[in-house]
Amino acid sequence: MRLTYPLLLNAKPQDKPYKIRDRDSMYLRVSVSGSKVWKFDYRLDGKDCSYTLGRFPDLSIADARQLRNAAANLVASGVHPKAHEKHLQQQNVAHYKNTLWPVCEEWLNDNRANWTAYYHGQATRFLARYVKDSQLGAMPIRDVTVAHLYDLIQSIAKRKTISGDERKAEGAPHIAIRLRQHLDAVFRRAIISGRVDSNPVAALKPSDVVTLPPTRHNRALEADELKHVLAAFWVTGTSLTRLAMRLLLLTSVRTVELRGATWREFDLETAIWALPGERMKMARPHVVPLSTQAIEVLVKVKEITRPKTSGDYLFPNARDKSRPMAATTINAALVRAGFNNERLFRAHGARGTFSTWAHERGFVPLAIERQLAHVEKNRVSRAYNKAEFLSERQKMMQDWGDYLESLRD
Template identity: 40%
Template sequence: MPLTDAKIRNTKPGPKPAKLADGGGLYLEVRPTGAKLWRYRYRIAGKENLFAIGEYPSIALAEARAEHGKARALVKQGVHPSHNRQAERLSNQAASANTFEAVAKEWISKKSPRWTAYYSRQVTRFMQSDVFPYVGKLPIRSVTSAHLLEIVRRIEGRGAETVALLVRQWSSAIFRYAVATLRADGDPAAALKGAIHRPKVEHHKPLSRSEIVTFLEAVDKYGGYRTTVIALRLMLLTFVRTVELRKGEWSEFNLQDAEWRIPAERMKMREPHIVPLSEQAVVLLRELQTYTGGRGLLFPNYRNPKECMTATTLNRALERMGFNGKGSIGFSAHGFRATASTLLNEMGYRSDVIERQLAHSERNKVRASYNHAEYMEERRSMMQDWADFLEDPMRNKGKSTGVTTRARRPG
């Protein structure tokens, strides 16, 4: 006769274990200690086996019957219920170990050696602040498109559309890595492509000729550190990326040969880069040597000399001079590159020479195989002509500048 809850509750422990049968091999064992244990007796290959379902009342009668039904189905397939439970436990443990955060950090560690330090910090920071708090602890297989959509919408809602796009791209890469390492079945982030509106790219504003004049006058009157003034002038003369100048080291410079060799690890394209130095740039660097020449860095941080000048130092100086910030023309330190590119093109220099000096990526792989000294003589001439031009940006306005023939476009 099948068991009832009342019969189970009213059965008292005796001096010996007692078995209350429910049918189909399922029974409740009542021990002298008062423990009541669900058991399922079955046979596979003619051998009797016992499967421990759990303890009453943690597992009620209805639950015990449901588990019994699952176990009987496994037995019919020749599978031991205990073996299946062990496999499920191991699977759950693996899922718990393979959380989204764990796989993401593994992906970052694999990829970061090929990234710049800045990019590595960027990926880590945004994943930690915008993604891990919401899905980091979930098994990666249980993270859905809906989870990720909520995350990127939240980021977009605070006005950071570019960050939202990056987070979707990084998440997609993490899922692809998880699929490749057999820890995910698909990429739910792929379904979100197009869900975030890509903001219009705002290119860095260049200075016009007249604004260069105003800028140089403002630099001369700037009351901040002299090293900051030198940094601003060198940015205009060399038009390197801000980080390349800020992290510059004296060991990279040969002032005798008027040359600066930036190592590959500090370049955006991961290739070494040569900057020919004009006479004016060498003069500034020799002055800078009197301030920081005894240290490794050109521009050490005043608060922590072992670190370089912060990324905001130059923009803060531009803000104080009225070139950046509210009500200004919106010129940032990155705009020096746009300024040089725009005016050098106007002045008739070959675009290949300008692009090589800007260390831009070469899309043509055959051309990209050329070394970093490509067009060096033309670049040296152009950099000196550029420095000379900056001494009087308004001269010959709208006319041929008379630049060195080797550096100009043919014809």
């Protein structure tokens, strides 16, 4: 009987499974449920065996015959087709594990407990964007050369066109340097696990592949300059952005700490903002005393956002309240207000301005460092500062709030 597609497609199930035979020991097995599977019967090592080729109609008659011929050749060589298939699967798994991206994943997972959530997320995003989604990600790690990595890092540092998730058609030299650091650690891990013998990243010194632009420091502002910034904080951006800028200046926290803040971290009655360690740069819990001016800002923020749970963000994203305010929002507002080039001032500059003011006012240096969440290198100082200077810092932050208010007045 000549097998045709309509014949096989219209074959109906019966009370018992049955076979529609082709040639050379191949047939289509129709089950009671109606499923149809190509099978190949053979004899090897004195035993009758059966090998499944695939399902019909996913596997056509012609393709099934080709697979049958390949299986018959294996049997002729004394190899069971199923054993050969399993061997190929194991080879594929081993090959995948030894490509660049899975090694990157292993490195990221190994370091998850040692890093802050922010740093781990950043490293994951960089490697996923530039390695996983590129040809390098699927390349065996042993085959990755210095030239491959040089081209990758250069393409990031000197980017001219928008591609993938990129937002701007311009180079990102600092990201290129950070990616080089990550890949250096990934290859060192691969050496330890025996998957490579050398580290190609080691041949690429940062200065050889990336030219960093001159550093633009966020300088501390004088009183007159600070007045201009404060004035901008009352007219620039949306009402929520203006409140975010004011709270940033009043608390001297990092921008990422402000953006990720949720209402559960605040106790307005005791005027304390308690940041958990997983949100801090050095993974240590941090307490920020709140001035009366900061409390006023928080009350206004609550009136605007009307949070429903303690887990809601203080400053939710304008498009998606389940996410925090975008990382560029505050600095973009400052640029629009004219704080660029010669008048350069960025959100992070608020910390330097506060630090300069506090030192000039004679506050205890260690209290200032504690307020800025800087970790002292000296173990004795670090232990002494763990829960100290709170009263000093409360006075310092209230004086700072009063000072900013006097400048605005």
